[in-house]
Amino acid sequence: MTTTKAKAARQPSPAGLGAPEPKRAGRYTIAVLGKALDLIDLLDVHESLTLTELSAHAGINKATALRVLANLEDRGYVERDAATARYRLGFRLLQLGTRMTEGLDLRTAGRPILQLLHAEYDETVNLAVPGADGIVYIDILQSARGLRMAATVGMRDAYHSSALGKAIMAHWPAATLDEFLPRHPPIRKTPNTIVEPEALARELAAVRERGYAIDDEENELGARCLGAPIFDHRGAVVAAISLSGPASRLSRDGFADIAQRLTTASRQLSARMGFKDAAASGPPRVAIAAKTDEVTP
Numbered sequence: 001m002t003t004t005k006a007k008a009a010r011q012p013s014p015a016g017l018g019a020p021e022p023k024r025a026g027r028y029t030i031a032v033l034g035k036a037l038d039l040i041d042l043l044d045v046h047e048s049l050t051l052t053e054l055s056a057h058a059g060i061n062k063a064t065a066l067r068v069l070a071n072l073e074d075r076g077y078v079e080r081d082a083a084t085a086r087y088r089l090g091f092r093l094l095q096l097g098t099r100m101t102e103g104l105d106l107r108t109a110g111r112p113i114l115q116l117l118h119a120e121y122d123e124t125v126n127l128a129v130p131g132a133d134g135i136v137y138i139d140i141l142q143s144a145r146g147l148r149m150a151a152t153v154g155m156r157d158a159y160h161s162s163a164l165g166k167a168i169m170a171h172w173p174a175a176t177l178d179e180f181l182p183r184h185p186p187i188r189k190t191p192n193t194i195v196e197p198e199a200l201a202r203e204l205a206a207v208r209e210r211g212y213a214i215d216d217e218e219n220e221l222g223a224r225c226l227g228a229p230i231f232d233h234r235g236a237v238v239a240a241i242s243l244s245g246p247a248s249r250l251s252r253d254g255f256a257d258i259a260q261r262l263t264t265a266s267r268q269l270s271a272r273m274g275f276k277d278a279a280a281s282g283p284p285r286v287a288i289a290a291k292t293d294e295v296t297p
Contacts (some may be wrong), residue, residue: 040089160200226244
């Protein structure tokens with residue numbers, strides 16, 4: 001008797017054709033449901049395919065594929081073009097995706113990730129979103145140590161001088177920067193603040209290259225901060241996460257370790273917001289709030 005596992009070993013995986021590698025449900029595996037999801041994943045990658053192409057890519061016979069597709073079509077998960085006999089994803093998936101993204105709450109999704117960073121370093125961890133003229137803190141886990149940063153939820157801060165702000169700005173399109181900077185010229189807050197346009201452009205390029213931003217006493221003397229961007233399902237930069245503390249505790253020698261943990265955390269939160277990867281995100285997008293009056297803790 002041939003087992004389901006043995007059959008699966010002979011069949012090509014849709015993941016090999018660009019679809020995500022399926023997670024194994026073990027004893028809860030339902031074969032026909034797995035086939036249906038494989039077909040949906042293939043249509044996500046290839047946009048439209050014929051029955052023959054779907055059958056070949058999924059490694060299932062045409063009769064089985066036809067039955068599964070008929071049920072998916074009946075419920076609106078796929079559509080069949082009568083003129084070309086090609087299948088594509090249906091509007092039911094769009095409805096479900098829209099409902100999910102509308103229900104995503106950045107603070108709720110980010111809190112467990114912030115808590116891990118906070119527990120590891122016992123320094124202040126921040127989550128901020130872009131506002132019309134600066135970043136807005138939406139969640140803060142304060143350090144328990146005596147000397148700590150004094151930001152509060154709802155507080156605004158400058159883009160150009162903060163690690164959070166630079167992490168966001170670095171992923172704006174050039175046109176957005178060209179429009180924003182003349183209306184909000186950088187103000188020198190400390191001797192280290194970068195205010196010259198050419199120097200700021202080089203700094204933002206460096207942020208993009210390494211994946212995180214550094215505020216080396218640029219926003220406040222005696223304080224340092226590292227920040228990394230958060231992207232959503234569209235590839236838009238919608239927030240940033242940072243770890244901040246006094247310069248006496250956040251030495252430059254420790255930046256590499258903090259940066260590695262911070263960028264890992266930012267990728268995890270971006271994934272929770274639906275972001276896939278930079279290669280799939282297309283051209284840079286921007287999400288700047290037109291007006292942010294109040295954030296409730």
